[in-house]
Amino acid sequence: MDKILTLFKREYRAAVRTKSFLISLILVPIMMGGGFLAVIIMENKQETEDKNFAVIDHSGMMVEPLKNALEIRNEKDIYDPETGEKAMSAFHVEFLEPAADIMEQQRTLSERVKSTELHAFIEIGPDILHPSEESESYLRYYSEHSFGDDIRYWFRNIINDQLRILRVSELNLDAEQTADLFRYLNVEGMGLVTVDKKTGEQQAAEESNELQSFLVPYVITILMFMLVMMSAIPLLVAVMEEKTEKIAEVLLGTITPFQFMMGKVMGGIGVSLTTAAIYVTAGIFTLNRLGYESLIPYEILPWFFIYTTLFIIMVGSGMAALGATANDNKDAQSLTFPGIIPVILPMFIMVPIIQDPSGTLATTMSLIPPFTPTIMMIRLATEVTVPTWQPIVGLMGVILFTIFSVWIGARVFRAAILLQGQKPTIANLFKYAFKS
Template identity: 30%
Template structure:
């Protein structure tokens, strides 16, 4: 045990004093903070100031253009940083030819978008068409705004046709503010929904960075020591199992140091942003437990891969399945956060290498997640850790002093069966 701790101490010190580790301590929280600031400022990324947009309007009914211009003026008065201007054209003698010409102008980028209002739009016979060449999310968002403004203009004209004052109807239909209060928190408070949506991503991002990023240090360390023949000197003083265990323990310590710094910052920020029921002490404890167990699994696998290869390039092939697996929760985080108790999320929760990442997404999305599932996934990891470490130790023992051609998956399986 003393030798394992000695190796762990060396690995810990060598890891925490690297520039990569020191930069990750500060840069990762900085990136997360920028994301939160961006979301809070732009309300999901598309709500910020935008240059004025000009929409060309061809009103074949000759009745909607006037109220459309009026409702657009009201809209622009309330949103000076997101102006929408309607350029109303005279109805042409040959509408089809004129429309085709305008569509070509949209394709060439000469006009932002084209709205064609049909003849019988007030009588429910026809509608309107919106032509655009979407290049950004803002272009797609513009359709929703134009859609609402056109419908408001049509409704206004219909009221006028029936002799009803649109101002009276507008006053009667005036909406009231509805404040959203979340009772799942211990303190009743308004929620910043864009930030709440981003919380699960922040947790899985930190988990991925910690487990995969710090775990990569194991792979790099083993390959470098093996290729420089330092490994032979180390094995003259310790056994392969002691060396692997010490390396894993040292990196776990480095990872926990990183998580402690990030966790303290996340808890303080969560309390300040009124999401303390999600970024709670219990959530941070779960995060730490899943991180340690997940890191033990992943770092053991990386130690085995490093022992079986001679260079980082050779290791890429064996690492591909693990890398792809770890990316799955990152790619599916939004769906999992939207359906934390769905079949897909539950199924992924019981695949050991990605269990920690999936569970932190689910817990961040639903702090009241079933205790049975939490206990079951932690139990699965507790059982998986010694099994994976045992298999990795068998590979590590056999491959650590082997040079030349890298081992295949079949050879690794054969090494595990060696006594």
């Protein structure tokens, strides 16, 4: 154990004393959080540049309503009521009669969109007032990127509002009586009513917000991903370099391959826990200062540290073993991908897991040991109550799998660390693991 500690100290110092550690400590959260922040900022930031449209109205009933709506928008709605500054784009619409050759007309307008003279053109079907399967009751929005272009909803709303008015007027109903006919109510997402453990008082349910539902599991997952990436994954190249530079042989005269491997893995854990402690402390401090203390998931922090530590040991021992089989950078590159799968895969399924943390996919994946640390943490970080037995069973699975990883990693490491020129093929890996 003393020798593992000596090696741990060296690895830890070698990692945290470098400038690259300090830089990554600052840059990585900025880069990862920056993307999230950019989305929020861009969401709130409206474009103010004027936009031109063309409308072909086959129904003949939407020109006036659209003109009226455009007048209100361009003269009033686009200006900030408090500052009076322009806050949105003004729309200028060119109303066109449908041409005899509609295909030619569509092509000409498409050219004008391509040349950016127009932002988009809209085609309103002739039978929109009473749509049926046989009738031509379409509403089409043609643009370069119509899927992501939210402006189409403005036209949709204006046209649908006018259609409702027309349909109601056909029924000869009083407009006042029908004022709330189409008023929708939103569903408010609420958390559950809880009881304070200390006082026994009932706590009112709080409104669940998008930030809390998505941000907490997102940050926890990204943090865990980052910690494993900065500690366990680099072990592959580090061990490969120590093998090729013959440092391994010098050390193996004094320490066993197992001590060597574990010293390096422990060094990685030390670096990760230092980073985690800095980020978690800074996060708690910042959220408290900003008044978002309710976002801090204190109850899952112990799980986070336990799972992260075991995850690093699990992945780190595997990466160190793979590093021992590599002879050069080319080998190292080809071995990184299989080693990194338990870290990368949960990132791909993070969104569906956050959306349905109690679903079959989430529950099953969270109990498969290589994926348990990340997936279980995502589930624990959401507002859903995960049955108590699941994180415990998950933890037991992770402990057993980590012991297996270390055992098999040590066997591969011992067999391969001094071998030169042997390619790290699957057959060789199997041989090192089970026959050496």
